[in-house]
Amino acid sequence: MDVLIQTPMQQQQQATNKPIRSLEEAIERCQALGMRVSRQRRYILELLWQAGEHLCAREIYHRLNQEGKEIGHTSVYQNLEALSSQGIIECVERCDGRLYGHISDAHSHVNCLDTNQIIDVQVELPPDLIAQIEAETGVTISEYRIDFYGYKKEG
Ligand SMILES: [Zn+2]
Numbered sequence: 001m002d003v004l005i006q007t008p009m010q011q012q013q014q015a016t017n018k019p020i021r022s023l024e025e026a027i028e029r030c031q032a033l034g035m036r037v038s039r040q041r042r043y044i045l046e047l048l049w050q051a052g053e054h055l056c057a058r059e060i061y062h063r064l065n066q067e068g069k070e071i072g073h074t075s076v077y078q079n080l081e082a083l084s085s086q087g088i089i090e091c092v093e094r095c096d097g098r099l100y101g102h103i104s105d106a107h108s109h110v111n112c113l114d115t116n117q118i119i120d121v122q123v124e125l126p127p128d129l130i131a132q133i134e135a136e137t138g139v140t141i142s143e144y145r146i147d148f149y150g151y152k153k154e155g
Pocket residue numbers: 054090101103107108109119120
């Protein structure tokens with residue numbers, strides 16, 4: 001049996017690839033990546049984890065200031081950019097702009113076409129379907145994100 005010897009670098013990469021499951025883990029990840037956890041950065045992470053929605057920068061700015069947490073427009077934009085580029089939060093590109101969410105690892109979305117809302121869902125495809133896609137394309141699937149579209153049912 002082969003013994004897998006990991007270098008410290010590989011170990012660190014594994015630690016920073018692990019899914020983030022809580023606000024505390026998000027803050028720990030910032031620290032592990034050497035990012036400063038400023039008051040403003042913490043405000044944004046707290047809001048995203050509490051809201052559980054996908055929000056645009058303007059909405060994040062608006063909500064934080066309504067809660068009495070002082071933060072400027074520029075700071076909101078810069079922090080969202082830094083957090084999403086480091087994979088700590090999710091960034092969804094839409095034709096009307098970017099939205100940010102708290103789940104950073106692969107997940108699927110249900111897009112509600114009448115309310116414009118995006119709902120996070122964890123979808124697991126049957127292994128034989130994945131095997132079939134791999135056989136058809138010659139690509140080993142490591143993760144997937146599915147976009148569902150539909151309308152909210154009345155009542
Ligand atoms: Zn999402």
